[in-house]
């Protein structure tokens with residue numbers, strides 16, 4: 001990890017709502033191309049963290065920088081995948097995925113190549129002409145993931161995107177996400193309260209405390225090769241270690 005270039009710098013980041021201290025002086029860096037998971041209990045401020053990180057909400061103090069410059073939605077390319085599926089119902093899968101490239105004015109031929117590539121990676125090629133009401137919830141989240149990746153963002157934020165999916169759908173989609181990340185190496189910040197999901201996918205896990213929220217621990221899981229086996233003793237050890245960190249506040 002030492003030689004890796006820092007992509008996103010979070011410095012003394014705090015967010016208060018009136019007297020309620022939600023985020024309390026967070027400090028950490030995210031490496032270029034890193035797959036980082038942030039885990040914490042419900043209500044600890046994970047969604048607030050995502051919103052402050054992208055400047056959807058102004059921080060109370062502190063700052064977020066990308067490549068050493070203050071984050072700016074106009075100059076930096078930020079993608080968001082939310083918990084609730086967010087497909088545009090009047091556009092088919094193909095048209096939903098290409099939307100960010102259209103907005104950026106990418107030439108048509110390049111749009112076609114890039115959209116084909118991500119659709120293939122998430123297993124949606126056979127469904128590219130389907131409309132959102134013709135596909136399952138899991139497939140809609142695949143559309144959202146493909147749409148987020150295709151723009152090759154500086155930062156890809158995912159806020160509990162698989163929380164509403166059943167276990168087997170979740171495993172499939174987690175595997176597709178890892179494959180897509182291995183291919184594209186985008187910088188991902190994936191927020192979840194599901195510890196197994198975090199150990200299954202990421203390179204590093206930040207464990208948050210309850211409010212006022214700080215970073216309780218940082219656990220590296222990048223020595224586990226993909227695709228990971230949830231019954232592997234080292235996998236189980238890491239999952240237990242993080243469970244303990246979450247249990248003993």
Ligand SMILES: Nc1ncnc2c1ncn2[C@@H]1O[C@H](COP(=O)(O)OP(=O)(O)O)[C@@H](O)[C@H]1O
Pocket residue numbers: 017020022040041042043044045046047048049
């Ligand atoms: N706009 C807001 N105004 C006041 N309090 C808020 C606001 N948004 C979130 N909170 C509070 O901040 C805390 C963290 O919320 P949230 O970020 O949604 O947590 P999480 O995503 O980890 O479940 C909660 O106590 C919530 O009630």
Ligand SMILES: [Mg+2]
Pocket residue numbers: 046047048159160
């Ligand atoms: Mg939340």
